[in-house]
Amino acid sequence: MTNVQGQPQTAGAKADFDAVIIGAGFSGMYMLHSLRDKLDLNVTVFEAGDGVGGTWYWNRYPGARCDSDSYIYCYTFDKNLLQEWNWSERYPEQDEILRYLEHCAERFDLKPDIQFGKRVVEVVFDDDTELWTVRTDKGDAVRARFVIPAVGALSTANMPPIKGLSSFKGKCYHTSQWPHDGVDFTAKRVGIIGTGATAVQAIPEIAQQAKHLTVFQRTPNFCVPARNGRVDPEVTKARKADYDGVRQRIKDSFFGFELNFIPKAVLETTPEEREQEFDKMWDAGGFAFWLANYQDMFFSKEANDVIADYLKRKIRSVVNDPVTAEKLTPKTYPYGTKRQPLDTNYFETFNKKNVALVDASTDGPIEEITPNGIRAGGKEYPLDIIVIATGFDAMTGPLKNLGINGRDGRALAQEWEDGPQTYLGLAIAGYPNLFTITGPQSPSVLSNMPVSIEQHVEWITECIAHMRRNKLTTIEASPQAQDEWGAHVAEVVNSTLMPGTNSWYMGANIEGKPRRFLPYLGPEGVGGYRRKCAEVAEKGYEGFVFTSQGQGGTVHTIAAE
Template identity: 40%
Template sequence: MNAETSRAISDPLPAKAGAQRVDVLIIGGGFGGMYAVYRFREMGLRLQAFEAGGDVGGVWYWNRYPGARVDLPSIDYSYAFSPEIEQEWTWSEQFAAQPELLRYIDFVANKLSLRPHFQFNTRVDQATWDAAREVWVVTTDRGETWEAPFCIMATGPLSIPKAPDIPGVERFKGRLIHAARWPHEPVSFAGQRVGVIGTGSTGIQIVQDVGPQAGELYVYQRTPSFTMPMRNVPLEADYVAEVKRNYPGIREAARNSAVGGVRPQSTRAFFSVTPAQRRSLLEDAWKQGGLAMLGTFSDLMLNETANEEVAEFVRSKIPEIVKNPDTAERLKPKGYPIFARRPCLDSSYYETYNLPNVHLVDCLSDPIVEISEKGVRTESGEIELDMLILATGYDGLTGAMLAVDVVGRDGRRVTQKWKDGARSCLGLMMEGFPNLFMTTGPNGPAALANIIRISEHDVDWIAAAMTHMKARGLSTIEPTAEAEESWMDTVRNLAKRSLITKAKTWWVGTNVKDKPSGLTMFVGGFQAYRQYAAAAADDGYRNFRFGPTSAPPTCEPRIAAADPVTGV
């Protein structure tokens, strides 16, 4: 598709007065938004992208907190669509830190000349479907109006920070910093009495970095997280050269894996080997580091007894590191399955609690009452602080999408459609919202697989759908209601089997007050998800409605009742 031929589906009627017209509008400047800009530009389409931050990078533009680091191997957490980029860029560490990730993002943006297509420091307030003219009308906080037949929501699963549900935050007179909106200038902790609220992945990274620097550090923990050693290492030149020679095979293996990466995945069931062998395999995984343990056995998210044995193995490691027995006991995660919350990786988290200036505040036995002008008050008393860091996470999966007032056909809003939880077809499109696409949507693999592999897959699927439409002179696409419900049945049936539902996390929406709870992510694995999405396209998009929005379905909807991959 080139710029001239794209007019057939991009200019049904002239733009309204004061509006600027393009072919595709892209909301978000993270990995998904960047690839979407490149992909659609190469198709010859006119486009405009918007990003709330001051540059590309998405979550990595904002996440500048101490210790911020990716928890997937760097060679996995990188684009696969460009052999040139793969060969020209060299990672320095097995798990890249935020500054290196931002340098990589900058390198890609410069290499592909992506920035001219973005409008930075811009939030999209509303996106409304104009059925008569078959365009999405987007308004921004700059007072501008843009129109395009297609709108891509590349807003990502982690974009909207969650404020703590604790009274008095606004009263604190010291320095208050949310980890997800960390200052761009250096922050000194020397001689400071610092508090950290939250001990998820972000909190763990902050604690192990700030602990040795602060005068005093108080860690407010409500739910302990399972964390395992990262075992990060510099990447040697010979290994990097070997990876570059073998990138095609590495990428193919990643695309055909459950996690969208090359972390080893075993088909071995936990109880299929002897207790001695199980212990040996777990010890080996602990020594390897990273998320090796998650891939050691195939049934850890299905077999509760097996899961508990692995959880107890990890708990048993904590007293071996933390010297104070009471602190070690309070750091042990209990009451939920291991890996049902986001698994964390650390380099010295438990060791940090051996420092005399680092103090654990157990908010289960001593709950936070309020944040005062001077610090944090728990039931046992007040601790005065100079600085308070909020590592309280995000309104995950749906927060960013719902932050935009998206209005579809017949005035239907996404806020109404999702009032009982996110729903879509394939996590890519929604019935009632023609030509609106999502990348890493909440009903796909989302947070359960490599987000870059998901983003590339989703953008390529969208591009193929557009090409299909152009070749047939079609103007709109949306899934049928039956197709959407069939997909959600698949998601729900798979979720019933998963132990993920047994933990209260942002994965299931329980971290945000009044948010509908439930596991809406596809837990069948990235490879199976790709097969579902490919089948929808290879079947001639039989489950989608094309043409003018008032037209009936092109054919009867059909999604198989029993899938060969998952059996549902």
């Protein structure tokens, strides 16, 4: 066994693996491929599921599909893969994305190094050996030089603390823990809790099958149409011919899409001009209305109101019942400060006779789940099936659940009680050789995820290669760099309308979770963040602290400032 520097391990410091990766979704699969096949490291992956796919393995609820255009919701590091794979739709469904990831696992021969059905429960750093011990729920205990959680930002389900949940006599399902053989809603009275992006996809599908569907809404959502469908073969051909250009544009963009803000302020336009732009984006569908609108939308409430008014008019024009339309019209937060759902017949579904809406603010909130249904506003709604679509303990939840303990026994879950602290969303002070892919305080969920995943994986790979070349043993963020990055993340977002909204971006969906903006909304977005990470590396990993193994076993600390 050799260590990551290609040198014999010192006595008492033998590692079972150079690196352990946690999770086998988009990020874990590419991380395995990069470390194993580019650096020739000894790597294993622990995956809780019985197959690859990450979020696309677990989330199989009705209507589940991606909301990034398929031609960029994929790996871009392999040119042949880009040319060979053909997507069936603009926004492919869960099963097609899972087939794609299965294909990638086979293509790059990843499965032999993935241990399925094993959930990591503890990750502990040993100060003496400078190795991590990773334990699973199946009794595994392995030691590794590097640990890389690739657990995703949205993988820890938010089960709301609703009184009486365990008393329900019918079936109850969380959308992120959906039965792999599906759920039959035929002739069933169904209740769904939540109206976020997941519910917006699921509600129209369930309503087509259920005898009756009752939607329990806490906060209405601004939705824009997906306009899903087959992609013109000529468009597909042109994109494949220009994939070098596509790849560069999404890497340099604000959000990882081929979308750019209108550089003009909406308040400087005439009503006719802006209406024409809004109609164009509405008809095109997708994220353009959110991510390619007028640039002052996120900074000026007055500007935001102009844009939100257009969407409110759309809701009222689609929903037949004026009372229901008003319930479905957001009034308490600016447009774009919550995750943008893309819909297919979402608002139209509330025109169906077998669909009812129960709104917390007008009809009364959910009080309890009874053996026979849900009680809200003093009224009981009898149900056979309850679907819980309340989202996730986003970004921090998946990492806090791993039982990570760093130097001197520092527990990450405890240190993050008041919110996450990272450097670049990649590393954490006091946790050597631990890298987080699309972690808190990185663009992550505010981007087309594969673009950000690839950037992080490639940065981590080159960082480890740098350590091997320079005989370095550990790397971690300096406390000063971490503090400065956290202050920068807060400063940038505080200039926008985002912090004023009770969103999961702010942790507001989890009872007791500290109010902290979790991702990074950089001044130049994904492209600017990429340049910042590259600059850090070019300056000798500025803001990181390394140790190297000297003669006689002494350790020298090298601080890159």
